[in-house]
Amino acid sequence: MSGKRRRFQQVDVFAPRAGAGNPLAVVVDAEGLDDSRMQAIATWTNLAETTFLFPPTAPGAHYRVRIFTTRTEIAFAGHPSLGSAHAALATGLAMPRDGLLVQQCQAGLLPVRVSPVAGGQRLAVRVPRSRIVRHSRVDDTALQQALAGCARGELAPALVEGGRRWWLAELADEDQVRSLRPDTDAIRSLAEQTDSLGLCVFARCSGRPYQLVVRAFPLGVGINEDPASGAANAAIAAFLDESSGLHGLGNAYVVSQGRELGRDAELFLQIDADSQVWVGGRCETVIAGSLDFG
Amino acid sequence: MPLLRRFLQLDVFTERPGSGNPLAVVVDAQAIDDASMQAFANWTNLSETTFLLPPTQPGASYRVRIFTPRQELPFAGHPSVGSAHAALESGLAQAVNGMLVQECAAGLLPVRVTGEGPARRISVRAPQARHLPAAANPVLWNDVLGALALGKLPAALIDNGPRWWLVELADEAAVRDMNPALAAIARLTQATGAVGLAVFAHCSHAEHDLVVRAFCPADGIDEDPVTGSANAAIAAWLHLNQSLPAANYRASQGREIGRDGRVDVDVEAGGAVWIGGSTCTVVDGSLDW
Numbered sequence: 001m002s003g004k005r006r007r008f009q010q011v012d013v014f015a016p017r018a019g020a021g022n023p024l025a026v027v028v029d030a031e032g033l034d035d036s037r038m039q040a041i042a043t044w045t046n047l048a049e050t051t052f053l054f055p056p057t058a059p060g061a062h063y064r065v066r067i068f069t070t071r072t073e074i075a076f077a078g079h080p081s082l083g084s085a086h087a088a089l090a091t092g093l094a095m096p097r098d099g100l101l102v103q104q105c106q107a108g109l110l111p112v113r114v115s116p117v118a119g120g121q122r123l124a125v126r127v128p129r130s131r132i133v134r135h136s137r138v139d140d141t142a143l144q145q146a147l148a149g150c151a152r153g154e155l156a157p158a159l160v161e162g163g164r165r166w167w168l169a170e171l172a173d174e175d176q177v178r179s180l181r182p183d184t185d186a187i188r189s190l191a192e193q194t195d196s197l198g199l200c201v202f203a204r205c206s207g208r209p210y211q212l213v214v215r216a217f218p219l220g221v222g223i224n225e226d227p228a229s230g231a232a233n234a235a236i237a238a239f240l241d242e243s244s245g246l247h248g249l250g251n252a253y254v255v256s257q258g259r260e261l262g263r264d265a266e267l268f269l270q271i272d273a274d275s276q277v278w279v280g281g282r283c284e285t286v287i288a289g290s291l292d293f294g
Numbered sequence: 295m296p297l298l299r300r301f302l303q304l305d306v307f308t309e310r311p312g313s314g315n316p317l318a319v320v321v322d323a324q325a326i327d328d329a330s331m332q333a334f335a336n337w338t339n340l341s342e343t344t345f346l347l348p349p350t351q352p353g354a355s356y357r358v359r360i361f362t363p364r365q366e367l368p369f370a371g372h373p374s375v376g377s378a379h380a381a382l383e384s385g386l387a388q389a390v391n392g393m394l395v396q397e398c399a400a401g402l403l404p405v406r407v408t409g410e411g412p413a414r415r416i417s418v419r420a421p422q423a424r425h426l427p428a429a430a431n432p433v434l435w436n437d438v439l440g441a442l443a444l445g446k447l448p449a450a451l452i453d454n455g456p457r458w459w460l461v462e463l464a465d466e467a468a469v470r471d472m473n474p475a476l477a478a479i480a481r482l483t484q485a486t487g488a489v490g491l492a493v494f495a496h497c498s499h500a501e502h503d504l505v506v507r508a509f510c511p512a513d514g515i516d517e518d519p520v521t522g523s524a525n526a527a528i529a530a531w532l533h534l535n536q537s538l539p540a541a542n543y544r545a546s547q548g549r550e551i552g553r554d555g556r557v558d559v560d561v562e563a564g565g566a567v568w569i570g571g572s573t574c575t576v577v578d579g580s581l582d583w
Contacts, residue, residue, distance in 0.1 A: 003311075008577055012337070018583055019333050040312045043552060044305070044576075046339050262336055286337070287301050289579015294311040 006030065007091055008291035010047075011083040014228035014257070014265040014281035021258070021265045021281070022228035024083030025050040027291055028091050030066070035073070041293050042068035048223060049080040053088060061104035062094035069221060076107035076163055078230015078279050081125040085112040086283035107163065113278065124268065124280025127234035130162025132242055136169075142190035143167060146183050146199055151176050153203060155243050160235050165196035166216075168239050171203045177213045178260060184219055191220030200232045202255075204248060211253040212236070212269075215260060227258035228265030234277045237269045246271070299323065300384055303340075303577035306376040307520040307547075309412065311574045313554040315520040317376035318343040320581055321384045323359070328366075334583055335361035341515065342373040346381055354397035355387040355405075369400035369455055371522015371569050374418040378405045379573035382414075400455070406568065415558060417570025420523065423454035423530030430482055437478035438491065443468045445495060447535055452527040454567075456489040458508075460524075460531050466497040469505045470550060480512040489513060492524040496539055502546035502556065503539035504528070519548040520555030522569050529559045529567045 007028035015021025025045040030038070030052035042050035047070075054064040065084045067074050085101055088094040094101055101112040103125070113124045136143050136157040143157060153170030160166055167190060171177050180201060191198045197218040205213050214236065216229040226232070233255055240246045255267040268280040300321035308314030318338040320326070323345035326334075335343035340363075347357040358377040360367045367373075378394055381387040387394055394405040396418070406417040428451040435449070445462030452458050459482065463469050472493060479491045490510035497505050506528060508521040518524070525545050532538045541561050548555040560568040 005578075008579065010577075019330075019337055023337055023339065040552070044312050044316055046316065262333060284582070286583060287303075287577065287579050287581055289301065289577055291577050292311065292574075293576060294574075 003292055003294045004032070005290040005292045008287070008289055009087045009090065009285050010287035011086050012284045012286050013079040013083040013086070014230070014267050015284050016264070016266045016282055018284040018286050020263050022079045022226065022263070023047050023286070024080055026084055026087040027052045028087055028093060030054055037293065038066065038068055039073070043070045046070060048226065049077060051080045051084045053084060053093060056104045058104045058109060060102050061109055062101045063088045064104040067105065071221070076105055076110070076128065076231070078125060078127055078234060079228060081105070081110065081112065082123045082230060082281065083283055085123050085125070086285070089114070090285050113280070120282060122268065122280050122282055124270065124278040125230070127231055127277050127279055128162050129275070129277055130160045130235040130238045132239060133159040133161050133165065142186050142193055145186040146190055148183070150180060155245050158239060159194055159196060160239050162231065162235050162238065164231065165194065166232055166235050167194070167196055167199045168236055169199060169201050171201050173203050174205045174213045177201050177203045177215055180215065182217050182225065184217070184224055187217045188219040196220055200229070200236060202236055208256070209254065210256040210266065211249050212255045214255050214257045216257070225261055227261045227263040228267060229257065230267070230279045233257070233267050233269055234279045237271055237277045241271050241275065298580040298582055301577070301579050301581035302380050302383065302575055304376045304379060305574040305576050306372045307555040307557050307571040308553070308574060309572045310554065311576045313548070314574070315372045315518070315555060316340050316576070317373055319377060319380040320345045321380055321386060323347050326583070330583065331359060331361055332366070336363045339363060341518070342367070342370060344373045344377045346377060346386055349397045351397050351402060353395050354402055355394040356381045357397040360398065366399070369398055369403070369421060371418060371420060371526060372520065374398070374403065374405070375416050375522065375570055376573055378407070378416045378418070382407065383575060406570065415570055415572060417558065417560060417568040420526035420567045420569055421455045423452050423527055423567065425531070425534060426451045426453055426457070428486055430486055434478065434482050434485065438475055438482050440475060442472060447531070447537065450531050451486060451488060452531055454523060454527050454530060456523050457487055458524050458527040459483065459486070459488050459491040460528055461491065461493045463493050463495045465495050466499070466505045469493050469495045469507055472507065474509050474517070476509065476511040476516055479509050483510070483512045490518070490524070492521065492528060494528050501544065503543040504545040506545045506547040507550060508547070517551050519551055519553040520557060521547065522557070525557045525559060526567045526569045529561050530565065533561050533565050
């Protein structure tokens, strides 16, 4: 069976070089695909997310995107927004105005900033700001088990919410984060008990080209570890800001994530004058071609 | 200037995109080193990614290297069927008298090609299977099988490269309705060096003669959509017990996880097993790695 061939890109997001980041599949000409077909494609690609680009329906938007995991559609996520913006630019679907694109997604209209950097461009998306739901308690047994043996950092762990929920825990130093062997059973229980995606750990770093090291374990959606997490990093930035914990980092800092999975992602976080959080990075088109899904 | 290589992402063991088992194929893989191949196979996040190379041995049509996200494999079924499809689609190889010879880490393997275009079928000869004398703790088996309605043949451990536990169930409904005890299957397979457990049943269906499901929870794959090696192991086991539906039959696998794979199985009189089917080219493009 042969159907329509649609333009397709597989983009590496938060990638200083191809292969270092978090892959995203993008179907560029998605008109005519119904919901069940989009879900089937997203299941088939087996990536954390697959996005579908459409002409915008809201005034002022450059394009509309729908974001699917292998299981379900989601309203917003960071790495799919950046990879979708990159694919829209790379295929000529959208042109920035004054360095900005406006992405229409289920979470509304979100600005994507396009900045030239050496050897290419960097994209950043404004992420709906998350808030602290509550701090951890001694009787959060799944959390205590997940963090057993870790030297903690200065801020108490907290459950935060910005669309989706994450547990965030600061550890004492970079080595504590990089050498952590995640207790996947405990994190899965934690995610189930608190209706959250799972746990993110982070630590401040010194003498590195990055200021924060992050690892994310979204066991709540069946993924052991995420190589580069846009929304989770934005949640950490908002948490640091809300907790007066940005000292030493300032309002813009660089994150290293994914080395423990063989990647080496680089994420740029910024809290702007209006206290809005932006997460950005480089994107690379790794696969460019067409898709025929019948 | 970046070097662009032809890249295909295929759906194997199906005529309908989305119903089979996906495979990533880098068609022009010369000068990619092992570490880069492994890194790319990790990045695609598919069960296998293959790399096509010019053959190095006389008589071979092409050479293929097969990687999972974690390691290189000497041979695997769906990657071989898909790689042969990619070699033909890209013009890298032409069938001679309906045959290709695939060079892979397991050696030179014959590949049979019939039909053209959407009607093309590709089959590979699976490595010879051995029935291993093995027993597992009866309590563990009890946890695995629970209240399943069993078929005629006893459970068997078959080695045809990977090792598969095979369990015949009473009928198609017993297979399709099975709620696998994944934790127990993981313990059983780990305790016996098996990659997974496959269940099957005979059925009298117009479109298929056997229904199959394969579970590899210890390998991080709760259920595999369409599995070449498990189907080859089942065919060898049925042949050994003179219980084949026919010398040529078709198996259905994957519906329980939203796929609908079809595996064509041929068993020669001497017991050699060929597995094959259709392949769809879903993504056709170039790779910049």
